[in-house]
Amino acid sequence: MTRQMTGARMVVQALKDQGVDVVFGYPGGAVLPIYDEIFQQNDIRHILVRHEQGAVHMAEGYARSTGKVGVALVTSGPGATNAVTGLTDALMDSIPIVVLTGQVPTFMIGTDGFQEADTVGITRPCTKMNWLVKDTAKLSETIHQAFHVAKAGRPGPVLVDIPKDVQFANAEYTRPEKARTDHYAPRVKGDIDRITRLVELMETAERPILYTGGGVINSGRGASQLLRELADATDFPVTSTLMGLGAYPASGKNWLGMLGMHGLYEANLAMHGCDLMINIGARFDDRITGRVKDFSPRSKKAHIDIDPSSINKVIHVDIPILGDVGHVLEDLLKIWKARGRKVNREALSKWWAQIGEWKKVNCLAYAPSDKTIKPQYALQRLEALTRGRNRYITTEVGQHQMWAAQYLGFDEPNRWMTSGGLGTMGYGLPASIGVQVAHPDALVINVAGEASWLMNMQEMGTAMQFRAPVKQFILNNERLGMVRQWQELLHGERYSSSWSESLPDFVKLAEAFGCKGIQCTDPKDLDEAIQEMLAYDGPVIFDCRVEKHENCFPMIPSGKPHNEMLLSADAEAFKSGAVLV
Amino acid sequence: MSALNIKKGSTSHSAYDLRDSHSEVEESHTLAVIVENEPGVLARVIGLFSGRGYNIDSLTVAEVDHTGHRSRITIVTRGTPAVVDQIEAQLSRMVPVYEVHDLTAEGPCVQRELALIKVSGRGEPRIEALRLAEIFRASVVDSTLDSFVFEMTGTPAKIDAFAELMRPLGLKEIARTGVAAMSRGA
Numbered sequence: 093m094t095r096q097m098t099g100a101r102m103v104v105q106a107l108k109d110q111g112v113d114v115v116f117g118y119p120g121g122a123v124l125p126i127y128d129e130i131f132q133q134n135d136i137r138h139i140l141v142r143h144e145q146g147a148v149h150m151a152e153g154y155a156r157s158t159g160k161v162g163v164a165l166v167t168s169g170p171g172a173t174n175a176v177t178g179l180t181d182a183l184m185d186s187i188p189i190v191v192l193t194g195q196v197p198t199f200m201i202g203t204d205g206f207q208e209a210d211t212v213g214i215t216r217p218c219t220k221m222n223w224l225v226k227d228t229a230k231l232s233e234t235i236h237q238a239f240h241v242a243k244a245g246r247p248g249p250v251l252v253d254i255p256k257d258v259q260f261a262n263a264e265y266t267r268p269e270k271a272r273t274d275h276y277a278p279r280v281k282g283d284i285d286r287i288t289r290l291v292e293l294m295e296t297a298e299r300p301i302l303y304t305g306g307g308v309i310n311s312g313r314g315a316s317q318l319l320r321e322l323a324d325a326t327d328f329p330v331t332s333t334l335m336g337l338g339a340y341p342a343s344g345k346n347w348l349g350m351l352g353m354h355g356l357y358e359a360n361l362a363m364h365g366c367d368l369m370i371n372i373g374a375r376f377d378d379r380i381t382g383r384v385k386d387f388s389p390r391s392k393k394a395h396i397d398i399d400p401s402s403i404n405k406v407i408h409v410d411i412p413i414l415g416d417v418g419h420v421l422e423d424l425l426k427i428w429k430a431r432g433r434k435v436n437r438e439a440l441s442k443w444w445a446q447i448g449e450w451k452k453v454n455c456l457a458y459a460p461s462d463k464t465i466k467p468q469y470a471l472q473r474l475e476a477l478t479r480g481r482n483r484y485i486t487t488e489v490g491q492h493q494m495w496a497a498q499y500l501g502f503d504e505p506n507r508w509m510t511s512g513g514l515g516t517m518g519y520g521l522p523a524s525i526g527v528q529v530a531h532p533d534a535l536v537i538n539v540a541g542e543a544s545w546l547m548n549m550q551e552m553g554t555a556m557q558f559r560a561p562v563k564q565f566i567l568n569n570e571r572l573g574m575v576r577q578w579q580e581l582l583h584g585e586r587y588s589s590s591w592s593e594s595l596p597d598f599v600k601l602a603e604a605f606g607c608k609g610i611q612c613t614d615p616k617d618l619d620e621a622i623q624e625m626l627a628y629d630g631p632v633i634f635d636c637r638v639e640k641h642e643n644c645f646p647m648i649p650s651g652k653p654h655n656e657m658l659l660s661a662d663a664e665a666f667k668s669g670a671v672l673v
Numbered sequence: 674m675s676a677l678n679i680k681k682g683s684t685s686h687s688a689y690d691l692r693d694s695h696s697e698v699e700e701s702h703t704l705a706v707i708v709e710n711e712p713g714v715l716a717r718v719i720g721l722f723s724g725r726g727y728n729i730d731s732l733t734v735a736e737v738d739h740t741g742h743r744s745r746i747t748i749v750t751r752g753t754p755a756v757v758d759q760i761e762a763q764l765s766r767m768v769p770v771y772e773v774h775d776l777t778a779e780g781p782c783v784q785r786e787l788a789l790i791k792v793s794g795r796g797e798p799r800i801e802a803l804r805l806a807e808i809f810r811a812s813v814v815d816s817t818l819d820s821f822v823f824e825m826t827g828t829p830a831k832i833d834a835f836a837e838l839m840r841p842l843g844l845k846e847i848a849r850t851g852v853a854a855m856s857r858g859a
């Protein structure tokens with residue numbers, strides 16, 4: 093039962109066989125045969141974006157909120173180069189996406205043909221793997237392999253570059269089951285001896301901490317469940333990176349809040365003072381470690397990670413465990429239970445008492461105002477009015493992003509989509525559309541800064557066209573706030589190009605796009621305005637005018653150790669009472 | 674060809690044996706990397722080294738298993754133990770990489786390089802060059818009345834030494850293949 097078909101049809105067939113229901117894309121000469129096939133079927137929905145960067149971020153949002161692979165389709169040359177930022181973003185944050193690019197016909201490659209770019213060359217360093225397919229007979233198998241590679245091991249972006257003549261030519265279609273994928277099979281089970289050694293340390297640890305990251309979420313729902321079970325059973329405190337929020341619930345009793353550069357005082361000091369650090373699917377990023385040589389100086393460290401190159405890359409660990417978080421946690425719990433569920437209860441209660449002291453610092457305190465909307469207040473109100481709803485949050489990059497991480501609580505994984513590793517301004521709006529397409533009935537909010545939001549605002553057209561009722565909650569401080577903050581604190585208050593001039597009128601802009609615009613300037617009106625946004629059945633651009641000079645605290649300036657954290661003046665007042673370990 | 678049957682890199686390699694990874698001393702390591710022989714793989718490997726700031730002192734590549742489409746890349750690199758471990762881990766996680774062997778860490782290995790060395794001159798220097806070539810077991814693969822092309826294989830150090838001796842005797846040109854290496858024993 094061989095099936096002959098054109099390369100273009102193969103692309104669509106392979107996507108269907110991979111369970112793809114939506115593709116984010118933008119047409120052009122080099123992908124017209126594929127678009128022609130998309131036109132002639134109804135199983136796969138095509139979301140026409142406004143810029144290819146948007147397509148890739150939408151695919152990312154789709155992937156992160158569903159745990160499935162996101163797909164983007166773009167043309168050759170400029171289509172492919174526009175996709176580069178999204179690919180790099182997905183690589184840094186380990187997001188499984190497949191990007192299909194058109195290419196000039198094989199016989200023109202190398203001639204500087206119209207819209208020719210060396211796409212595999214350009215994207216090699218920003219993909220987990222990429223392929224230029226020069227033979228239609230290999231096309232379907234390559235696409236199946238691409239999906240496998242995107243998902244397997246540490247997930248990431250892959251790209252398949254398809255010349256136009258390859259799309260036109262006929263060949264036999266290879267079904268997914270027949271595709272050779274076994275050559276890439278990263279190990280998922282952890283080494284039992286090492287897991288046992290970790291259990292031994294857990295049994296006696298006096299000041300343990302679970303330091304969790306995006307790997308827990310990438311490992312799947314089961315991994316988050318196991319993490320919860322582990323934390324509850326051992327009573328170990330849990331902190332998480334920006335990427336891992338939601339794996340352990342923010343309402344959970346062992347939750348310390350996010351750690352890192354703008355992490356919570358208690359989380360960072362617990363990391364600094366612990367005697368056993370269990371890194372679960374995080375990667376000792378520099379926003380987490382601060383000055384490496386002073387990072388958690390007195391702890392034994394274990395690191396569970398599926399990527400061998402993450403282990404011992406930045407921080408030397410005592411117990412490296414190569415494997416998938418879910419598999420390793422399962423074995424860890426099994427062994428710990430079999431050995432009698434021991435922990436050092438007495439020391440743990442002292443540790444919690446110490447953490448309690450740190451919590452009293454109330455590091456997220458800020459000076460309230462009844463005249464201007466404080467960005468923190470705006471997020472607290474957003475949280476109060478939306479928590480408990482079927483809610484997904486995306487963000488742009490800047491102060492608002494850090495405040496969102498601090499003031500919004502996530503009780504489930506896959507509910508929080510933010511550009512962590514690359515810090516891509518312009519991520520949040522398209523990502524929110526990708527999320528909404530995957531979850532049409534959910535409440536999807538992009539917490540944005542005005543500057544970031546402008547970077548991909550054309551995607552409002554996409555939201556309108558495809559009826560994605562995304563809420564754009566813009567904390568408008570008329571500043572590149574995070575840049576301004578660094579200039580204030582570290583560059584002698586010389587505010588070089590860090591304010592937003594000539595901003596559009598966001599309400600009129602919303603009208604121009606045909607959606608709803610809301611502006612709010614007074615804290616007294618805020619609740620009502622947020623309710624209005626939530627009640628509107630369609631996309632909303634919410635221009636929330638906030639205090640322009642607010643700084644985001646706590647803050648560990650880069651290159652400083654955790655215990656040299658800057659607190660806001662308000663939080664500082666409490667600090668004298670705290671004991672440092 | 675038994676090396677080709679060892680299970681794939683990231684699944685079996687040990688990126689973190691317990692030798693001293695804190696040492697700040699740079700060491701030279703020779704890595705053997707078995708990869709899928711497909712376009713772009715060499716670029717990906719080289720890109721890793723340039724992108725992450727690792728050294729390449731020598732790199733050779735050729736297909737060694739024609740039916741399995743596998744190539745063997747031999748890389749001589751330099752770095753502290755932690756950096757060399759990281760290089761091994763970065764290589765082993767690459768999708769088209771099947772195996773990574775740190776030949777220097779795995780035990781004694783043989784290293785060979787081939788060089789072609791052109792020396793020109795007449796009279797006494799020419800005779801001296803020929804005499805030295807004999808001592809170094811370099812063979813003459815081309816000769817004219819006023820030039821020789823010597824071919825020699827050996828360790829990079831031996832080739833360096835020979836080239837150094839040829840310099841005052843009329844060394845014109847040198848072409849080297851880079852190192853191929855293999856562990857000793859079965």
Ligand SMILES: Cc1ncc(C[n+]2csc(CCOP(=O)(O)OP(=O)(O)O)c2C)c(N)n1
Nearest residue numbers: 490491492517541542543544571572573574
């Ligand atoms: C594409 C891109 N360019 C530049 C930066 C550097 N950068 C980080 S935050 C920031 C300011 C963001 O301003 P805004 O979106 O208004 O957020 P705010 O910090 O004011 O909340 C800039 C320019 C970046 N992260 N991404």
Ligand SMILES: [Mg+2]
Nearest residue numbers: 541542571573
């Ligand atoms: Mg701003």
